[in-house]
Amino acid sequence: MTQSPAPQTVESAAAPVQHQAVTFPEGLALDCGAVIAPVTVAYRTYGQLDAARGNAVLICHALTGDQYVAEPHPITGKPGWWEAVVGPGKPVDTDRFFVICANVLGGCMGSTGPREMMTDAGGQTRPWGTDFPSITIRDMVRAQKLLVSHLGIPRLLAVIGGSMGGMQVLEWAATFPEMVFAAAPIATATHHSAQNIAFHEVGRAAIHSDPDWKGGRYWEDGRIPARGLSVARMVAHITYLSEQALSRKFGRRLRGASALTFLEDVFEVESYLRHQGSTFVRRFDANSYLTITRAMDYFDMAAEHGGNLAAAFRGTGTRFFVASFDSDWLFPTAESRILVRALNAAAANVSFVEIASDKGHDAFLLDEPDFHAALGGFLRGAAERAGL
Amino acid sequence: MTQSPAPQTVESAAAPVQHQAVTFPEGLALDCGAVIAPVTVAYRTYGQLDAARGNAVLICHALTGDQYVAEPHPITGKPGWWEAVVGPGKPVDTDRFFVICANVLGGCMGSTGPREMMTDAGGQTRPWGTDFPSITIRDMVRAQKLLVSHLGIPRLLAVIGGSMGGMQVLEWAATFPEMVFAAAPIATATHHSAQNIAFHEVGRAAIHSDPDWKGGRYWEDGRIPARGLSVARMVAHITYLSEQALSRKFGRRLRGASALTFLEDVFEVESYLRHQGSTFVRRFDANSYLTITRAMDYFDMAAEHGGNLAAAFRGTGTRFFVASFDSDWLFPTAESRILVRALNAAAANVSFVEIASDKGHDAFLLDEPDFHAALGGFLRGAAERAGL
Numbered sequence: 001m002t003q004s005p006a007p008q009t010v011e012s013a014a015a016p017v018q019h020q021a022v023t024f025p026e027g028l029a030l031d032c033g034a035v036i037a038p039v040t041v042a043y044r045t046y047g048q049l050d051a052a053r054g055n056a057v058l059i060c061h062a063l064t065g066d067q068y069v070a071e072p073h074p075i076t077g078k079p080g081w082w083e084a085v086v087g088p089g090k091p092v093d094t095d096r097f098f099v100i101c102a103n104v105l106g107g108c109m110g111s112t113g114p115r116e117m118m119t120d121a122g123g124q125t126r127p128w129g130t131d132f133p134s135i136t137i138r139d140m141v142r143a144q145k146l147l148v149s150h151l152g153i154p155r156l157l158a159v160i161g162g163s164m165g166g167m168q169v170l171e172w173a174a175t176f177p178e179m180v181f182a183a184a185p186i187a188t189a190t191h192h193s194a195q196n197i198a199f200h201e202v203g204r205a206a207i208h209s210d211p212d213w214k215g216g217r218y219w220e221d222g223r224i225p226a227r228g229l230s231v232a233r234m235v236a237h238i239t240y241l242s243e244q245a246l247s248r249k250f251g252r253r254l255r256g257a258s259a260l261t262f263l264e265d266v267f268e269v270e271s272y273l274r275h276q277g278s279t280f281v282r283r284f285d286a287n288s289y290l291t292i293t294r295a296m297d298y299f300d301m302a303a304e305h306g307g308n309l310a311a312a313f314r315g316t317g318t319r320f321f322v323a324s325f326d327s328d329w330l331f332p333t334a335e336s337r338i339l340v341r342a343l344n345a346a347a348a349n350v351s352f353v354e355i356a357s358d359k360g361h362d363a364f365l366l367d368e369p370d371f372h373a374a375l376g377g378f379l380r381g382a383a384e385r386a387g388l
Numbered sequence: 389m390t391q392s393p394a395p396q397t398v399e400s401a402a403a404p405v406q407h408q409a410v411t412f413p414e415g416l417a418l419d420c421g422a423v424i425a426p427v428t429v430a431y432r433t434y435g436q437l438d439a440a441r442g443n444a445v446l447i448c449h450a451l452t453g454d455q456y457v458a459e460p461h462p463i464t465g466k467p468g469w470w471e472a473v474v475g476p477g478k479p480v481d482t483d484r485f486f487v488i489c490a491n492v493l494g495g496c497m498g499s500t501g502p503r504e505m506m507t508d509a510g511g512q513t514r515p516w517g518t519d520f521p522s523i524t525i526r527d528m529v530r531a532q533k534l535l536v537s538h539l540g541i542p543r544l545l546a547v548i549g550g551s552m553g554g555m556q557v558l559e560w561a562a563t564f565p566e567m568v569f570a571a572a573p574i575a576t577a578t579h580h581s582a583q584n585i586a587f588h589e590v591g592r593a594a595i596h597s598d599p600d601w602k603g604g605r606y607w608e609d610g611r612i613p614a615r616g617l618s619v620a621r622m623v624a625h626i627t628y629l630s631e632q633a634l635s636r637k638f639g640r641r642l643r644g645a646s647a648l649t650f651l652e653d654v655f656e657v658e659s660y661l662r663h664q665g666s667t668f669v670r671r672f673d674a675n676s677y678l679t680i681t682r683a684m685d686y687f688d689m690a691a692e693h694g695g696n697l698a699a700a701f702r703g704t705g706t707r708f709f710v711a712s713f714d715s716d717w718l719f720p721t722a723e724s725r726i727l728v729r730a731l732n733a734a735a736a737n738v739s740f741v742e743i744a745s746d747k748g749h750d751a752f753l754l755d756e757p758d759f760h761a762a763l764g765g766f767l768r769g770a771a772e773r774a775g776l
Contacts, residue, residue, distance in 0.1 A: 194634040195626065201661055202623045206594055209615035227597035235590045235623055238583065246582040270589040329717075 017074045019067075019103070019110030020044060024146050028105070034133040041147045042110025043102040046070050046086065047094035049153070055388055056153045057092055057379070058144065059101040060161030060168035063236075063292055064284055066109040067101045070094065075283045084367055091376030096383070097157065104168075105143040106135050106291040112143075114216075114287030129287055130216030137164070137299045141171040148179070155179050157386055158379055162186040162364035163331065164292070167299050170339070173320070174301065174312040182382035184321040184375060187328055187364040189335035190309055190342065191300040196330060199239055200293040203232030207286050216287055226281040232289060233280040234273045242327035242360030309338070310345035319385070320350040321378040323371060325363040351378065405462045407455075407491070407498030408432060412534050416493070422521040429535045430498025431490040434458050434474065435482035437541070443776055444541045445480055445767070446532065447489040448549030448556035451624075451680055452672055454497040455489045458482065463671045472755055479764030480548065484771070488539070492556075493531040494523050494679040500531075502604075502675030517675055518604030525552070525687045529559040536567070543567050545774055546767055550574040550752035551719065552680070555687050558727070561708070562689065562700040570770035572709040572763060575716055575752040577723035578697055578730065579688040584718060587627055588681040591620030595674050604675055614669040620677060621668040622661045630715035630748030697726070698733035707773070708738040709766040711759060713751040739766065 019042040027037020044067040049056060059069050059082065070086040072079060086092040086099055103111040110116075114132040119125050148156065159172045159180050166188025173183045192200075207213055210228030218225055238246070249272070302309040320343055324336035333354050343350040355371045357363040364371070407430040415425020432455045437444060447457050447470065458474040460467060474480040474487055491499040498504075502520040507513050536544065547560045547568050554576025561571045580588075595601055598616030606613055626634070637660070690697040708731055712724035721742050731738040743759045745751040752759070 193631060194637075195629075195631040198626045198634060198661055199623075202590075202619060202626065205622055205662065206597070206619050209594075209619055210597065211599055231590060231594050231597055231619065234593060235587075238586045238590065241583075243581060243583040246586060249582075270585065273586055273589055274593065 017109075019074075021110045022147060022150055024150075028139065028143055028146065030133055030139045031136040032134050036105075036112055036133065038112075039105070039143060039146070040110065040112045040116065041102050041105075041143050042107075043067050043100060043147055044069065044071070045101075046099040047097055049098040049151070050388075053153050054155070054157060054386060055097050055383070056148070056151070056156050057097045057099050058148065058156050058159045058172075059086065059092070059099060060144070060159065060165035060172075061101060061104065062161070062163040062165050063296065064233075064280070064289075065165070066107065067103045068109075069099070069101045073283070076279070081365065084365070085372060085375065091372045092160065092379060093376075096388075097379075100148070100151070102144050102147050104140045104164075104292065106132065106140070106288060106295065108285035108288040113285070114291055115219075115285040127219050129219065130290075132287065132291055134298075135291060135295050137167045137295055138171045138175060138304075140295065141168050141175055144168070144172075145176060145179070155181055157388070158182040158184060158382055160184040160186070160375070160379075161188075163188055163361065164296050166331075167296065170301060170312075173316060173318045174305075177313075177316050177318055180318045181386050182319040182321070182378070184323070184378060185339065186323045186375075187325055187331050187336075187361055188339075189331050190302060190312075190339050192297050193335070196239075197297045199235060200297055202235050204290055204293060206231035206235075207290060210286075213286060216290075218286070224281060225286045226278075229281045229284065229286045229289060230274075230278055233276055233284075237273060237276045239330045240360060240362045242329065242358055244327060244358040245360050245362070248358070309342035313343055313346035313348050316343075316346060316348050318348065319378075319382055320348055321375065322350060322352040323355060323364075323374065324353075325355050325357045325359070325361070325368075325371075327358045328361040328363065330361040405497075407462075409498045410535060410538055412538075416527065416531055416534065418521055418527045419524040420522050424493075424500055424521065427493070427500045427531060427534070428498065428504065429490050429493075429500075429531050430495075431455050431488060431535055432457065432459070433489075434487040435485055437486040437539070438776075441541050442543070442545060442774060443485050443771070444536070444539070444544050445485045445487050446536065446544050446547045446560070447474065447480070447487060448532070448547065448553035448560075449489060449492065450549070450551040450553050451684065452621075452668070452677075453553070454495065455491045456497075457487070457489045461671070464667070469753060472753070473760060473763065479760045480767060481764075484776075485545065485767075488536070490532050490535050492528045492552075492680065494520065494528070494676060494683065496673035496676040501673070502679055503607075503673040515607050517607065518678075520675065520679055522686075523679060523683050525555045525683055526559045526563060526692075528683065529556050529563055532556070532560075533564060533567070543569055545776070546570040546572060546770055548572040548574070548763070548767075549576075551576055551749065552684050554719075555684065558689060558700075561704060561706045562693075565701075565704050565706055568706045569774050570707040570709070570766070572711070572766060573727065574711045574763075575713055575719050575724075575749055576727075577719050578690060578700075578727050580685050581723070584627075585685045587623060588685055590623050592678055592681060594619035594623075595678060598674075601674060604678075606674070612669060613674045614666075617669045617672065617674045617677060618662075618666055621664055621672075625661060625664045627718045628748060628750045630717065630746055632715060632746040633748050633750070636746070697730035701731055701734035701736050704731075704734060704736050706736065707766075707770055708736055709763065710738060710740040711743060711752075711762065712741075713743050713745045713747070713749070713756075713759075715746045716749040716751065718749040 021042040070080040103109040166185035169185040207228035210225035213225035305311040324333040409430040491497040554573035557573040595616035598613035601613035693699040712721040
């Protein structure tokens with residue numbers, strides 16, 4: 001067995017990126033009791049808001065997503081994460097709708113989060129780091145509500161998101177029902193499962209184990225806990241793919257000629273995962289990862305409503321579109337069915353589709369024509385009902 | 389968010405344990421072309437070998453198992469890992485059968501492996517560490533063959549094992565068919581899947597990322613890469629349990645009173661996983677973990693036989709008992725069916741049972757009466773056919 005390369009120290013990410021953002025001096029009161037003031041929400045918009053301010057669609061991003069939905073990413077230069085879905089003539093048609101996406105509270109792309117600066121009790125200015133308060137999915141939604149009101153939008157035509165984005169969609173519909181005409185929670189669940197919590201805990205343990213994490217104060221010497229964050233990304237990435245997708249992509253194909261050369265990264269899947277881990281650390285912040293995974297783990301809508309999930313949606317006028325993917329084992333169809341049953345119990349207007357795909361959880365981000373047709377149809381129908 | 393405890397340096401394991409072992413000066417030629425000489429095989433036996441030397445049953449252990457099948461573990465003091473199955477009056481009845489279990493080649497409980505001493509080209513005596521050659525499941529079986537011949541046993545009544553133990557059972561049947569009267573590969577597969585390789589790669593990356601690993605030379609300053617090995621164990625442990633088992637054991641139960649205290653280890657499942665990780669490092673060696681996971685990843689019986697799995701068993705006289713568990717997602721029933729189809733194509737004598745259990749892959753180690761009844765029945769039938 002050859003040795004792997006010695007662990008490398010990785011310097012902090014490239015020069016800071018300037019993000020479009022709005023700061024609210026009054027701040028935000030959190031579920032944990034703390035108040036963050038001021039609070040900043042970074043965001044991007046696509047398309048034009050109509051005169052009646054009625055064509056706004058809010059996109060909510062997933063754990064490691066950000067507000068760069070439909071344009072090149074300012075750090076990686078890669079296409080926007082949902083260009084398959086959002087753009088001119090796409091299912092979320094920016095020729096017709098005014099699309100907004102905000103970086104989540106606790107994120108690392110300009111919204112207030114562990115990487116942003118704060119002034120501590122002693123008057124010193126430094127990053128929040130692990131002093132950033134614990135937040136919930138509902139806190140993320142409250143921050144987005146500040147932005148939407150700031151933009152002068154009384155009601156969103158639709159709130160759409162997959163995975164953790166879908167959790168935000170559900171909190172929008174439960175917390176501000178009068179502001180949500182239509183809601184599309186995709187590849188998500190009403191609570192985070194024990195297995196999902198466990199996988200997150202592995203990622204957090206990997207970050208905590210990296211000496212460069214330094215108890216969260218890694219900014220002090222300009223390093224980042226790249227090894228720990230990379231391992232966290234690797235394990236998460238496996239859960240985003242189905243066994244079928246991994247097998248089709250890589251099978252047991254070897255990088256070299258023979259199985260018995262016994263080199264590092266002898267399987268293509270290993271090389272791919274290591275690449276995933278190492279590119280991720282360039283754009284994401286380890287303390288943000290800790291903060292946001294915790295928010296997902298705490299998510300439990302039934303518990304928030306006295307153990308009665310249907311109570312979260314009682315009397316709702318929102319139109320729901322629920323979608324799952326049959327090879328998604330991180331947020332399996334069974335969890336969407338729990339949501340649909342609760343919506344039915346609340347007499348909500350709900351349509352549900354399980355999409356046949358062998359791509360696993362990641363399918364919601366990929367080229368899935370049936371899913372795109374269903375989502376586009378739902379949104380056009382909602383626009384018609386809204387009189388657009 | 390509170391900080392987790394600072395990463396701790398862990399000193400090397402407790403005083404070395406003396407294992408029962410036999411050393412073969414002639415050594416062992418490996419699949420990779422290297423020769424390990426001398427080679428030592430540590431083992432335990434239970435029960436009495438009969439006068440005809442016909443009642444021997446070989447148990448093959450899994451990735452992190454060892455030879456202490458049916459007696460307290462010499463390091464942890466816990467019961468043997470298969471006391472539910474092996475012992476007086478148990479399915480593998482030690483009142484009737486002579487049970488042998490060897491620590492696998494590459495292991496860390498007395499058989500030749502990365503933690504054992506070698507003499508290098510310069511005449512210096514030091515642990516093998518990462519200079520230990522890459523090995524295969526077949527190499528493990530060849531080492532066991534040396535032991536079985538040393539014990540004077542011409543033919544094993546049965547070879548039994550689960551998970552990686554099942555891989556060894558299959559290699560025994562394919563490589564030394566005349567020595568295997570009956571074979572019981574349990575919760576296993578004929579090749580390691582892309583997903584399983586990927587999970588192993590996460591564990592190896594976690595070990596490689598731990599500065600205390602020191603490129604594999606951690607023995608030099610008496611430390612062990614406890615943080616990396618612990619993370620590796622955590623992720624593996626999730627794959628051993630079903631979502632149902634995790635949910636039943638822990639659900640989303642909180643350790644404290646409120647979800648919003650936001651302490652470390654707020655969910656019971658996290659505390660459990662951290663405990664699993666930290667106890668594991670006391671008994672297992674990181675370089676052994678790297679070596680053995682690689683051996684599993686290389687396992688591909690069809691590839692070893694020109695792409696024809698049935699060819700591995702052509703003309704076999706061995707009686708097979710194949711068992712899977714319906715909630716096992718690491719070695720799912722579909723993979724046992726691939727084996728059964730190949731055995732059928734080879735006109736082998738094979739029985740197959742899928743056990744209903746919600747315990748996941750770990751079910752093969754646990755109290756599963758239907759499984760125990762089926763395995764015990766198969767073994768009694770084999771003994772009768774063998775004229776015992």
